[in-house]
Amino acid sequence: MTSEASARTAAPRPAYAERLxxxxxxxxxxxxxxxxxxxxxxxxxxxxxxxxxxxxxxxxxxxxxxxxDRIKVVVTATEFLVDDARLPLSVIADVVPLDAAGKREVLGVGSHPLAFVVQRPWISGAVQVLLDDPADPTPFWVVSSRHPVELATALLRSRS
The missing domain is CATH 1.20.5 (Single alpha-helices involved in coiled-coils or other helix-helix interfaces)
Structure with a gap:
């Protein structure tokens, strides 16, 4: 196989990837x-x-x-993937990295019954992804991450 053919078949490298x-x-x-x-x-x-x-x-x-142990969090050029859930980057309004206290606030007092949550209690950080999609009643996603600042940066960078 030539290097051209292998370059075409190789998947593009994700902007961010993490396994929870x-x-x-x-x-x-x-x-x-x-x-x-x-x-x-x-x-x-x-x-x-x-x-x-x-x-x-x-x-x-x-x-x-x-x-x-198999949950993957991936940011590609067009999508935010959490396990088998897919979110187009075009509907992301803002991303907020959360520390342990912020995660507790968002999942406690500041929670919303329609929010999409992938939370792992052994991981202290998370990101809150605010959505701007009139066709979807989900107001935001909360996803655990060991590196919430890097994940938020990758989402914002890939979105623009």
Whole structure:
């Protein structure tokens, strides 16, 4: 394959990309909790109660942790992507980076029932993306981010 052909097939590099990962200490902690719960259900019994709790709870815990660990936040040239939600950059009115106190305010007293929220409690920062779309009743998005200033800058830069 020539360099021209590989350049055409390569996707354009996003302006910003982040994965909202779970802290690594949560993995062994939650697996230990699942193993303890399975042992409580087992309690020395024989038959199905001896192995089903372990066969169900441990893989289920790993699956749920994997699902919670896969959220991606990406800013491309035309869209803001959060997991499988897509927002065209043309409808963004403003972007506000939030620290822990600002995030608590926006999700608490300043919340709106129609807001789109992707919040991870283990991540202190966030961005509030204010929308200007008359066809959409969603007033704003709140998305957790470990680097809210960089995400807000990338959104504002890509928008203009």
């Amino acid at each position: 990962r779970i802290p690594w200490l949560a993995w062994p902690g939650w697996v230990a909790v699942a193993a303890l719960l399975a042992a409580e259900i087992w309690m020395g019994s024989t038959g199905l109660r001896a192995w089903v709790p372990f066969a169900v709870l441990l893989p289920l815990t790993v699956f749920l942790l994997w699902r919670a």
